[in-house]
Amino acid sequence: MRVTVIDYKAGNLTSVLKALRHLGAEPEVTDSDLTLVAAAERIVLPGVGHFQATERLDRTGLTAVIRAAIARGVPFLGICVGMQWLFAGSTEAPQQSGLAAFPQQCTRFSEGTEKVPHVGWNSLDVRPASRLLAGVESGAFVYFTHSYKAPVTADTAAVTTYIEPFASAIERANIFGTQFHPEKSGETGLKILSNFLELQK
């Protein structure tokens, strides 16, 4: 099973690749090969770090090619910053646009009694009918590390609460995103990645 993993130089891809290989997929990595992405059967956009790093996707022409692939129905999974990039933008880097597949903005957790960033294992409240989270029960734990989060909307596949409820997974048609790291979330995470790999176009 072919999976195209986009490298935009935001963090290390080893863990994501390892998890995909463990599940029997054959990930191919690119940071600029537009032809490869144009022919992708499924796309994973991982990413940790700063939202500004997604500027590289615009500069290399990957944004346009990914947009076209999504329009063709290619399953797309964004992880962490890769999920936030699916939104219009983030207050972390206001001048940098996201893909805007979802029109909202990502914002920072409000400072108060709890620590920011949100780091650790937290539980999912899974909305029914999610294809990405099929077989994952509400209450299952996944691993987070982030300071910015997406709002809960009609396209939210799972809600997690830290300081306030936020979208820990999103899903609409062939577009999927997880704020948490499925590659670091034990059996639950592997199940979610496996669901993504088994999606039919």
Add this chain to the structure above:
Amino acid sequence: MITKRIIACLDVHAGRVVKGVQFVDIVDAGDPAELAARHAREGADEIVLLDITATHEGRATLLGTVRRAARELFVPFCVGGGIRSARDAEQVFDAGADKVSVNSAALADPALITAIGSSFGAQAVVVAIDARRDPAAVDPIRDAQVLVQGGRKVTGRRVVEWAREAEQRGAGEILLTSMDADGTRAGFDCELTAAVSQAVSIPVIASGGAGTVAHFTDVFTRGKADAALAASIFHFGVTSSRALKAELAQAGIPMRIPC
């Protein structure tokens, strides 16, 4: 609800997990990859592998060990010991670590924290601090001495100000070891942990002194720790992460209890 993390720590020497009290009377405790997998299976929320030799010759062995341990590990995996440059960190990340822990190299050159964080993200940089209360200081706890070389050498830095600087320079977490408590099994230094945890916004992992379940309850409540490291109490089956976490959950500490 966010849970408190139980982190299994493997001290590695020449490709084997070893256990000894303050690096004396070291005994072989098994294969790192096997033990890492076992801890993950038994419910550890994270695995830390510390290279306690960290010699130049040992680096290649370490990378091989990290690669083997990482292969089937799908929980966060942190590696420390002997990481002196962003290049060292990169090799460890490429071998499969999600985080690196830096200690004396960060004290010698605090810019290292920023260098690693800017390439791999703040979440990937854990600054390890070994601290000992300083009875001569105005505030013996907040001004605890920061030590290096396994507690043998005083640096002149004070624990709270160093933790804050580490955070400002882009550390993602603090791994705080109490040199007073380490190896005693008499409990964590909760006052020290709380002082650091309240001084920074990043998570603080408490280390040193774990001996009973109640010690963990204490450090998560009184000590305000976000995570706790458990090393010696695990390896010989004294208790498993699963058993420990079940008891902590009973005591009202939020825990991830995997199936």
